[in-house]
Amino acid sequence: MADEAPFQFLHNEVLQYIYKSAENGETDNGRNIAKLENMGFRVGQGLMERLTKDTARFKDELDIMKFVCKDFWTCVFKKQIDNLRTNHQGIYVLQDNKFRLLSQLSAGKQYLEQAPKYLAFTCGLVRGALSNLGVKSIVTAEVSVMPACVSDHKMIRKIFS
Amino acid sequence: MADEAPFQFLHNEVLQYIYKSAENGETDNGRNIAKLENMGFRVGQGLMERLTKDTARFKDELDIMKFVCKDFWTCVFKKQIDNLRTNHQGIYVLQDNKFRLLSQLSAGKQYLEQAPKYLAFTCGLVRGALSNLGVKSIVTAEVSVMPACVSDHKMIRKIFS
Numbered sequence: 001m002a003d004e005a006p007f008q009f010l011h012n013e014v015l016q017y018i019y020k021s022a023e024n025g026e027t028d029n030g031r032n033i034a035k036l037e038n039m040g041f042r043v044g045q046g047l048m049e050r051l052t053k054d055t056a057r058f059k060d061e062l063d064i065m066k067f068v069c070k071d072f073w074t075c076v077f078k079k080q081i082d083n084l085r086t087n088h089q090g091i092y093v094l095q096d097n098k099f100r101l102l103s104q105l106s107a108g109k110q111y112l113e114q115a116p117k118y119l120a121f122t123c124g125l126v127r128g129a130l131s132n133l134g135v136k137s138i139v140t141a142e143v144s145v146m147p148a149c150v151s152d153h154k155m156i157r158k159i160f161s
Numbered sequence: 162m163a164d165e166a167p168f169q170f171l172h173n174e175v176l177q178y179i180y181k182s183a184e185n186g187e188t189d190n191g192r193n194i195a196k197l198e199n200m201g202f203r204v205g206q207g208l209m210e211r212l213t214k215d216t217a218r219f220k221d222e223l224d225i226m227k228f229v230c231k232d233f234w235t236c237v238f239k240k241q242i243d244n245l246r247t248n249h250q251g252i253y254v255l256q257d258n259k260f261r262l263l264s265q266l267s268a269g270k271q272y273l274e275q276a277p278k279y280l281a282f283t284c285g286l287v288r289g290a291l292s293n294l295g296v297k298s299i300v301t302a303e304v305s306v307m308p309a310c311v312s313d314h315k316m317i318r319k320i321f322s
Binding site: 003005006007009010011012013014017018021035039042043046047050051075076 | 175
């Protein structure tokens with residue numbers, strides 16, 4: 001029940017720290033997002049390095065994405081991705097119906113505009129994980145509804161096939 | 162095996178971020194330590210709040226310390242404290258022989274002076290956890306040897322009995 005809690009709490013503190021130090025300084029929202037994304041990138045790289053230590057070589061890109069959806073996601077968020085879709089041309093959509101870093105936010109639409117800063121770290125996380133396996137990617141996130149069950153869409157586009 | 166890894170990696174990134182942003186700015190080492198300690202404090206508070214949600218009321222201080230050594234430590238570091246000693250007058254020494262946040266550092270004495278910054282967050286973590294249960298404390302940490310098996314001593318002194 002509380003297995004993922006230390007990570008969640010620390011993530012929230014990092015968020016607050018970065019936004020608070022920005023208030024006193026010069027940085028704008030975009031730069032804070034970039035900082036969080038970079039932080040996620042390096043965490044993702046390191047994590048993937050450790051997780052794939054003893055796994056067999058991946059067959060193809062889809063195989064890599066499945067690993068991200070299952071093992072990688074479970075390691076960080078203690079649950080799997082709920083839905084993986086692809087157009088088989090390098091675009092993947094990962095859907096998490098109960099995204100842990102958002103599940104503490106209130107339901108409804110009033111905090112929807114706050115969502116991007118809660119997603120930046122995770123975008124970087126996925127990008128870093130893929131980068132560690134030699135897949136360059138662009139990762140974006142979307143939240144359409146934020147009910148008790150949160151929906152989190154991730155669009156992953158490869159830019160270099 | 163990799164259960165505690167996301168937390169560890171994130172902790173390392175936070176450390177690097179705080180120290181790197183300090184290089185460009187005005188802050189000194191003591192202030193960075195304080196920032197980490199404060200971050201740990203709030204994480205500890207939140208975690209303890211969640212962990213004690215369904216537990217019975219604690220009998221006494223020793224009971225609280227045992228909970229910190231077992232449940233709390235396991236939640237964050239996936240292992241228990243190895244040794245708890247007390248003088249029954251408000252001083253507790255917690256010993257972790259393989260402290261996770263140090264176990265990635267090289268053995269030997271050459272990085273011993275780097276240790277405090279890896280311990281600051283955890284000191285705050287314990288202080289925050291105790292504070293959430295109404296125990297005001299001073300938490301300090303010591304590292305005497307840093308071999309493959311890392312020894313981490315924590316001296317917890319209550320200031321208000």
